[in-house]
Amino acid sequence: MSTPDASGSAGADSENKSHPMAIAVITTSGVFPNLDDYRRGYSTEVVRELLAAAARQLGLTNTADWVATVGNRPINEAETFAANDLYGIVEIEWHKREGGGGA
């Protein structure tokens, strides 16, 4: 998988248009769709639907407390990629939220 150039904004007017995208979900149990490619999708797709597909493929059954980020920015899984200002090639980091602690 090559390093994507950017996930730059296509502008507010583009939020309602459907732009083709290439998306990878990088988790602590593997990469969706695989290590060598991106999944094709559209900017109007809801992030949660893609994460659900990734969970099915990677055998993840309990991700209720997981967080999704792009470039260290948390994204709203209930919104579309466009509403999260994500376009083009996007790599989503998806992992369990860190635990607290302190002795």
Add this chain to the structure above:
Amino acid sequence: MHEALAKSNFEREVANLSLVFTRCHRWEVNSIEYPVVDVTFNGTRPLRVQLTCDNWPELPPSALLLMPDGSPPVGLPGGVFHQDLHPTTGRPFVCMRGFREYHTHSSHLTDLWDTYRAQDGMNVAGLLTQLCVAWRTQVGL
């Protein structure tokens, strides 16, 4: 646990530390040799972690915190990163569920590793990711 089984479990775990995964997280893998994963979280304040995964997953992994050059850590920020010494190891330690030093600390003996070890995201890559997120949250990206 039989040594061969523990090593097989370890090999399966470290397969998740792919180049795609480590590049995305900005980690440098210094070495992977059973039972130790040695990685550096790059950033404004890099942190090196040697994670010992003997008897994985029966035992939680033990985290040794280091400066990138391998020297003992200085100026740990608190939170889950304790500069004071662990009563068992005598070293600065990570106090987060999932790590051996947490579950063997007198304050958390009743919070058992068995509660967590089967959860998604509590594997080796997941624990390192949680530690990295906690570190960067504390010290900056």
